[in-house]
Amino acid sequence: MTPVMRFDHHHTRMRHGTFLEYKKFRYLKLATLVSVASIAAYVFHKPPVTPYGGTWLGYTLGTIGALLILMLLWFGVRKRQYSAADANLQGWLSAHVYLGVSLIIIATLHTGFEVGWNVHTLAYVLMLGVIFSGFYGIYSYVRFPSMITGNMAEDSFDSIMLKISTLDSEARKIAMRLPDHLVLAVQAAAQGTIIGGGLFTQVTGRQRNCPTTAALTIIQKGGADLKGDAAKHNHELYSVMLQRKRLVDRARADISYRARMSIWLFFHVPLSIALLAALAAHIVSVFFYW
Numbered sequence: 001m002t003p004v005m006r007f008d009h010h011h012t013r014m015r016h017g018t019f020l021e022y023k024k025f026r027y028l029k030l031a032t033l034v035s036v037a038s039i040a041a042y043v044f045h046k047p048p049v050t051p052y053g054g055t056w057l058g059y060t061l062g063t064i065g066a067l068l069i070l071m072l073l074w075f076g077v078r079k080r081q082y083s084a085a086d087a088n089l090q091g092w093l094s095a096h097v098y099l100g101v102s103l104i105i106i107a108t109l110h111t112g113f114e115v116g117w118n119v120h121t122l123a124y125v126l127m128l129g130v131i132f133s134g135f136y137g138i139y140s141y142v143r144f145p146s147m148i149t150g151n152m153a154e155d156s157f158d159s160i161m162l163k164i165s166t167l168d169s170e171a172r173k174i175a176m177r178l179p180d181h182l183v184l185a186v187q188a189a190a191q192g193t194i195i196g197g198g199l200f201t202q203v204t205g206r207q208r209n210c211p212t213t214a215a216l217t218i219i220q221k222g223g224a225d226l227k228g229d230a231a232k233h234n235h236e237l238y239s240v241m242l243q244r245k246r247l248v249d250r251a252r253a254d255i256s257y258r259a260r261m262s263i264w265l266f267f268h269v270p271l272s273i274a275l276l277a278a279l280a281a282h283i284v285s286v287f288f289y290w
């Protein structure tokens with residue numbers, strides 16, 4: 001059995017899903033209020049020029065947006081602080097998600113729908129990238145935990161791995177009484193099956209030419225020519241290999257769900273750092289050219 005390298009992020013500890021309802025949707029209400037107020041201000045605001053980031057409302061919305069972004073970035077610091085154990089991370093995450101979404105409205109109105117090929121729009125596009133990767137994050141936090149539990153049932157990942165190695169010794173014993181190519185297939189399944197592996201393999205939960213699947217086919221085909229005891233052993237071997245295959249599938253599904261709950265953060269976090277840089281450039285440049 002190949003050693004398993006698990007790719008698993010340290011998630012904010014939370015009862016998954018509950019952060020969305022936090023304090024009867026306090027932050028959903030706040031975010032809605034901020035968004036509606038921004039839209040109303042935008043509609044009633046009659047600037048002497050076509051609306052853009054440089055009117056008084058433009059500055060106000062831009063400043064609110066920039067402060068919100070700093071607050072959302074601060075969450076990354078907050079969750080790593082030693083005091084985080086007793087800090088209210090659930091409340092922080094709830095605010096993060098809803099206020100993060102309201103940024104779509106605030107920042108868009110800030111621009112007055114003026115965009116172009118410049119560092120300002122780069123900041124805007126990066127912001128949207130962060131937000132949409134966040135959407136996937138929420139989706140994954142709501143969807144995968146129950147699938148992980150359902151898939152594991154009463155087992156743990158380690159107990160599945162243990163069952164697989166028990167099946168491997170059984171399979172080896174049975175195969176010794178069978179033709180060589182079956183011994184080889186059993187050996188290949190035990191040694192060449194990858195659970196874990198590279199990032200792509202982990203996410204998809206599949207291995208190309210998986211030796212366990214191959215062994216099943218070989219055993220099934222090989223069985224046709226066997227008679228008497230050999231046919232019986234072959235049948236037993238098939239059932240052992242089938243159990244192996246089911247356990248391998250479950251172990252891979254477990255890894256896949258966890259990888260899919262982590263992988264979006266590899267976009268969310270770097271994009272948010274890039275956003276910070278582009279935003280700083282945006283603000284500096286508008287003051288510089290003003």
Ligand code: HEM
Pocket residue numbers: 052053054058059061062063064065066069107110111114115116117118120121122123124127279282283286
């Ligand atoms: C303190 C915060 C901010 C200030 C002072 C500010 C200031 C400005 C100003 C003065 C303009 C007009 C530039 C011009 O057309 O000459 C502008 C436009 C713009 N701002 Fe901001 N901004 C801030 C925050 C943000 C944020 C948070 C975003 C989005 C991430 C953003 C994205 C844009 C975009 C896309 C434009 C339109 C650029 C274009 O016309 O091509 N700004 N901003």
Ligand code: HEM
Pocket residue numbers: 010011012069072073074075076077079093096097100101103127130131132133134135137138141265268269272275
């Ligand atoms: C411009 C807006 C945003 C910025 C700058 C931002 C930035 C961040 C940062 C820096 C973290 C900490 C990640 C870590 O250190 O592990 C984080 C976590 C997170 N973000 Fe955002 N985010 C934004 C918007 C959103 C939105 C709109 C959503 C959801 C719709 C979202 C969902 C999440 C979630 C679920 C986490 C928690 C990950 C965990 O701890 O397990 N974010 N975000």
